[in-house]
Amino acid sequence: MFRVENVGDDRLDITISGKLDAAEMRLALDELRTKSVRIEAGKMLFDVVDYHLPSFAAIGVELSQIPGMIRFIRKFQRAAVLSDQQWVKKISELEGALIPGLTIKAFNREDREAAEAWLEG
Template sequence: MFQVIRNGENRIDVDFAGKLDSNDMRVGLDELTRKSDGIEHGRMLYRIGEFELPTLGAMAVEVSRIPQLFRFIRRFDRMAVVADKKWVRTVSEVEGSLIPGLTIKTFDSRQVAEAESWLQR
């Protein structure tokens, strides 16, 4: 599952769980682009549930859209990643340190209220 919800003028919420194939990845990335249209200095709540690694086809779709993903991510200043797996939170924090202008903070699933509060600051 890859669900994208526009949650106000400058925010989107993303829920990811399960396994993504190439079609799921294509649809998800299209939704991210479409629903983030017009956002400036945005906020994103990214909830990552139980998942399997994407298929090779899904990863190929993602790699083929790297320029689109860079344009997408520049629309956001803050991203709260909610995940129970420690390694996912660690990877997210490292990713945040590599993307100029984007601050990523991670939370576990018991800290959703804290994630929401942090996004609103």
């Protein structure tokens, strides 16, 4: 499952669970682009629930859309990741170190209020 919700003018809340296949990845990327059209200097809150790596076909879809995803990611300055899976938190923060202009911080899922405060800070 992949759900995207606009929260205010500058924030997306994204819920991810399970394993995405190619069709779900295509829909997810389209939804991210559509719901971020008017966002500038934005924030994202990812709630990662029982996440599994996407299928190889889904990764292929994501790789084929890299130019659009680069434009998408440039709209954001901060991302908070909520997860109880340690590997998801570590990978998320590593991604933040590799993406210029985007700071990513990971939190336990029970620390949603702290994550939201960090996004606004």
